[in-house]
Amino acid sequence: MARWQPGAAQRLVAAAVDLFAEQGYDATTVAQIAERAGVTKSTFFRHFPDKRELLVAGQETLSRLLAEGIAEAPADATPLQAVAAGLERASSAMGPANRELGPRLKAAVAASTELQERDALKSVGLSAAMTAALVARGVPEPTAHLAGELGVLAFKRGYARWCESRGDDAEGLASHALAALEDLRAATASLG
Structure with a gap:
């Protein structure tokens, strides 16, 4: 998924929630969340300062x-x-x-x-x-x-x-x- 497609923040939240439920909050990294959402880590940080804010x-x-x-x-x-x-x-x-x-x-x-x-x-x-x-x-x-x-x-x-x-x-x-x-x-x- 191209990083300029709309809805990145929503995709990041959904990806994070899924990963938190699957493997736990502590075991989930920002890189995994970004990958699951189909965006880059820098796109993640444009929307959220850290994974807690999701x-x-x-x-x-x-x-x-x-x-x-x-x-x-x-x-x-x-x-x-x-x-x-x-x-x-x-x-x-x-x-x-x-x-x-x-x-x-x-x-x-x-x-x-x-x-x-x-x-x-x-x-x-x-x-x-x-x-x-x-x-x-x-x-x-x-x-x-x-x-x-x-x-x-x-x-x-x-x-x-x-x-x-x-x-x-x-x-x-x-x-x-x-x-x-x-x-x-x-x-x-x-x-x-």
């Missing part, structure tokens, strides 16, 4: 989409309604490739402490983006923080359900994420 590929875009959705929610939306708008906006950017990558990514993360740490940092970043967007709407910080954390949990649960659902499932990620958010909202009501 897991958080797209985090900035996802954070931006979540925040934009929250910001564009109706003025009278509750904090969780605004989070739902953010989840819908972010979900719209997730397609079949993201869905197909999910189970392999889960296996790779489960097998590596370092990738688990990266995944946790990604969650913190997504929560911070949603919290900041809610605070900008005038939501008090403790409420915004709780809503942001619930948004991250809903996104992760929705993504897992979406990936586990059948490939011909016509429902997109948004419906799964919104259902997960509603489950979490109901669960918080039972806390007393």
